[in-house]
Amino acid sequence: MFTKAIVRKPAETFANGITTAKLGKPDYKLALKQHEAYCNALIKCGLELTVLDALPAFPDSCFVEDTAVVTKDFGVIARPGDPRRLGEEQEIIKVLEPLLQLHYIKEPGFLDGGDIMQADDRFYIGLSTRTNLAGSKQLHKIVSQYNYESISIPVCNLLHFKTGVNYLGENNLLIHRDFCSKDDLKSFNQIVIERGEEYAANSLRINDYVIVPKGFPKTLNAIKKLGYKTIELNLSEYQKMDGGLSCLSLRF
Ligand code: CIR
Numbered sequence: 001m002f003t004k005a006i007v008r009k010p011a012e013t014f015a016n017g018i019t020t021a022k023l024g025k026p027d028y029k030l031a032l033k034q035h036e037a038y039c040n041a042l043i044k045c046g047l048e049l050t051v052l053d054a055l056p057a058f059p060d061s062c063f064v065e066d067t068a069v070v071t072k073d074f075g076v077i078a079r080p081g082d083p084r085r086l087g088e089e090q091e092i093i094k095v096l097e098p099l100l101q102l103h104y105i106k107e108p109g110f111l112d113g114g115d116i117m118q119a120d121d122r123f124y125i126g127l128s129t130r131t132n133l134a135g136s137k138q139l140h141k142i143v144s145q146y147n148y149e150s151i152s153i154p155v156c157n158l159l160h161f162k163t164g165v166n167y168l169g170e171n172n173l174l175i176h177r178d179f180c181s182k183d184d185l186k187s188f189n190q191i192v193i194e195r196g197e198e199y200a201a202n203s204l205r206i207n208d209y210v211i212v213p214k215g216f217p218k219t220l221n222a223i224k225k226l227g228y229k230t231i232e233l234n235l236s237e238y239q240k241m242d243g244g245l246s247c248l249s250l251r252f
Helices: 028-044 088-096 133-145 217-225
Strands: 004-008 048-052 068-070 074-077 101-104 116-119 122-127 149-154 165-169 172-175 189-192 204-206 209-213 229-233
Touching: 004 028, 004 088, 028 048, 028 209, 028 229, 048 088, 068 088, 074 088, 074 133, 116 165, 122 133, 133 149, 165 204, 189 217, 209 217, 217 229
Parallel strands: 004 048, 074 101, 122 149, 172 189, 209 229
Antiparallel strands: 068 074, 116 122, 165 172, 204 209
């Protein structure tokens, strides 16, 4: 059960962030509206929400998931793998410090929270262009102190591990059909995302609900068929900036 979430409002500079998606420029007003709907969905899932002020100096800072890895017992302050995002992690320290025992990813380690997926007592650490071996080893050491297992998995052709793989609970795993390390995840009940619906691989289980991006009916049905209650959210403006549902919050 999650009880808390932290989100950060998108800044007016949002459209200047990093993106590879060729979907056009995001509309800031619409992004704010979609963010509000996202916050309401988290509240509906039973979370106590902290909404942080926008940080115009960091256009990608609403993707707050990348700045830390959090559990109920501890937090790990990340070290962004893209130099344009370095510094965002400093801004989350003061927010998490009063709440959690903190650890830090240090040089030469890089790690983005979007590469870390917790499935029950195990952390899967994606090795991507944003998370390197040094960062992964540091995280491994930290989580093992708390008796969590961890395993590193190569990520290819995707921004983050969770861009393509997300754990719903009950051993159910959403997985992008072209994910390159599928075999490392064999022990899960894999729900392979249909072609054309890849963005919905980043759906988000929170307590009694799975939040699914709007516009991906096959994935929505597959999730419903597993017995989950769902909430659909339009994330179009975040998709334009390579961001998805999980990226927009830290949950613990
Ligand atoms: C970036 O490239 O860093 C942002 N534009 C998107 C980050 C998305 N975060 C995530 O998948 N956890």
